[in-house]
Amino acid sequence: MQTEIDANLLAEGLVRVQREVDEVFDAFLPVPQDSRARLVEAMRYAAIGGGKRVRPLLLVSTAELFGVDRDAALRAACAVEAIHVYSLIHDDLPCMDDDDLRRGKPTVHKEFDEATAVLAGDSLHALAFEILSEQATSTDPFIRSELIATLGSASGMNGMAGGQMMDMMSEEEDYDLHTITRLQQLKTGALLAASVEMGAILGRVPPEGRVHLRNYARDIGLAFQIADDLLDYEGDEEKAGKALRKDEEQGKATFVSLMGVDKAREQARALVEQAIGHLASHGKDADMLRAVARYIVERDR
Amino acid sequence: MQTEIDANLLAEGLVRVQREVDEVFDAFLPVPQDSRARLVEAMRYAAIGGGKRVRPLLLVSTAELFGVDRDAALRAACAVEAIHVYSLIHDDLPCMDDDDLRRGKPTVHKEFDEATAVLAGDSLHALAFEILSEQATSTDPFIRSELIATLGSASGMNGMAGGQMMDMMSEEEDYDLHTITRLQQLKTGALLAASVEMGAILGRVPPEGRVHLRNYARDIGLAFQIADDLLDYEGDEEKAGKALRKDEEQGKATFVSLMGVDKAREQARALVEQAIGHLASHGKDADMLRAVARYIVERDR
Numbered sequence: 001m002q003t004e005i006d007a008n009l010l011a012e013g014l015v016r017v018q019r020e021v022d023e024v025f026d027a028f029l030p031v032p033q034d035s036r037a038r039l040v041e042a043m044r045y046a047a048i049g050g051g052k053r054v055r056p057l058l059l060v061s062t063a064e065l066f067g068v069d070r071d072a073a074l075r076a077a078c079a080v081e082a083i084h085v086y087s088l089i090h091d092d093l094p095c096m097d098d099d100d101l102r103r104g105k106p107t108v109h110k111e112f113d114e115a116t117a118v119l120a121g122d123s124l125h126a127l128a129f130e131i132l133s134e135q136a137t138s139t140d141p142f143i144r145s146e147l148i149a150t151l152g153s154a155s156g157m158n159g160m161a162g163g164q165m166m167d168m169m170s171e172e173e174d175y176d177l178h179t180i181t182r183l184q185q186l187k188t189g190a191l192l193a194a195s196v197e198m199g200a201i202l203g204r205v206p207p208e209g210r211v212h213l214r215n216y217a218r219d220i221g222l223a224f225q226i227a228d229d230l231l232d233y234e235g236d237e238e239k240a241g242k243a244l245r246k247d248e249e250q251g252k253a254t255f256v257s258l259m260g261v262d263k264a265r266e267q268a269r270a271l272v273e274q275a276i277g278h279l280a281s282h283g284k285d286a287d288m289l290r291a292v293a294r295y296i297v298e299r300d301r
Numbered sequence: 302m303q304t305e306i307d308a309n310l311l312a313e314g315l316v317r318v319q320r321e322v323d324e325v326f327d328a329f330l331p332v333p334q335d336s337r338a339r340l341v342e343a344m345r346y347a348a349i350g351g352g353k354r355v356r357p358l359l360l361v362s363t364a365e366l367f368g369v370d371r372d373a374a375l376r377a378a379c380a381v382e383a384i385h386v387y388s389l390i391h392d393d394l395p396c397m398d399d400d401d402l403r404r405g406k407p408t409v410h411k412e413f414d415e416a417t418a419v420l421a422g423d424s425l426h427a428l429a430f431e432i433l434s435e436q437a438t439s440t441d442p443f444i445r446s447e448l449i450a451t452l453g454s455a456s457g458m459n460g461m462a463g464g465q466m467m468d469m470m471s472e473e474e475d476y477d478l479h480t481i482t483r484l485q486q487l488k489t490g491a492l493l494a495a496s497v498e499m500g501a502i503l504g505r506v507p508p509e510g511r512v513h514l515r516n517y518a519r520d521i522g523l524a525f526q527i528a529d530d531l532l533d534y535e536g537d538e539e540k541a542g543k544a545l546r547k548d549e550e551q552g553k554a555t556f557v558s559l560m561g562v563d564k565a566r567e568q569a570r571a572l573v574e575q576a577i578g579h580l581a582s583h584g585k586d587a588d589m590l591r592a593v594a595r596y597i598v599e600r601d602r
Contacts (some may be wrong), residue, residue, distance in 0.1 A: 043458065119469075179335075236400070
């Protein structure tokens, strides 16, 4: 019964945030009447009408705990998603993971070309900070500054890009469980954690009041990546909308290769329960965050 | 005599800002003790010990007009330079301009590899916003927010990246002088203008007080690009430290191809005089900005 209510709540939450994120991107990405049109079309192709939108849902659901205005939360959510989408475009490039399929359709460099993909990623990267620093926003400048610092640090060499570098090196190096955990905390965990953190920043929660949310984010971040490794190992390519079983081919260590399937699944579930435990001080208003935590290990894409 | 004084002033200004920018980058880029080391080494390779540092000099010289603290100005200057350096790394990629030489040494993807070059560019891009949003900075949050908005918009699809896209399309399209001017205003002009603008923002100059500086920046931006086209056409590859005469090979229209060498040189000089004219309300304190304007058309690299 509990699970059924969760599933409905989650489905509604996802559908709503998917529509809202598309609307914000649409508004920020009008196609210009000059030869930049191709660039903006590539950005729209990657950013609109696809993706699970887990990060935006995390951000707006956290913000909702503290009564944050929905539009302000959505803008910040789109900034985080713009960073996520840019990283996917660059990760898919031939010189990186060389993927042809993403979210069930050709990757940007396949649909357009490599140079356009590099520039579309770069432009979405800049767009994230443009969105956050927008003068028209109702958010006060101190909050804006803290949002930007959080996103900047989650996406750079000490966050996502650093994790991606460690991931690239993993073809040549034999990583142990400790190093894989660190790698994934940077590559995936940092941006998921930033989503939760930014929701709390918008809610004017001081750093000491964010500790339980940070713990929640850390646990679901790790669970998310273990679930990703499980999907990569035993998932359905059609449902996933991308190529699977690449880690094994490339000889990269993963949670599954290091722990085995059963232990990895058990660990992911334990992390989700632990994550939900960190939300004990919240009532029903945190049900969406609990549902997202469960979804993270139960999704099939 | 005037020219001699300018040259000394400029040489001192450049040498000083080159050293200072290197110091700031060095402090922001400690090499981590894990497999991200290669990434940070690539960032250091591209960012430290090279480059004319025209943008930083513009920013700190403008800030100086308004008595801005040198350290605050330098940090902002390094944010702009980080954007400039990231754009050079990505522009040099095989799928973009495919250049092997930059600032007299192998480009990042040649010295390291393509994937590292993509990630080093991305990480310098993020670093720019990390630097600007740093909590430790003495700058107030409203100013920080305005700096970030200015830099974000100068670097994204409506600035540098948009101009780069137009430039890529110019191999296939026949651009006229109007379109080339627009292209260059985005590709080169936006970031040069942002440098001046950010110096004034740090100086708490309200938008209406920045009009003459914006005009100065617009004129030197255009002069800079015409001078670049002239260098590309008749410059010395060894002094330039990069491959020249590529525009002609690729059949791209330039100021030189559209106006001819003599007319282009004349136009660049006229723009510089016009730029200096916009500084008439300033006294000797703007001599560095005047010297930079002259340097922009007289440089040999």
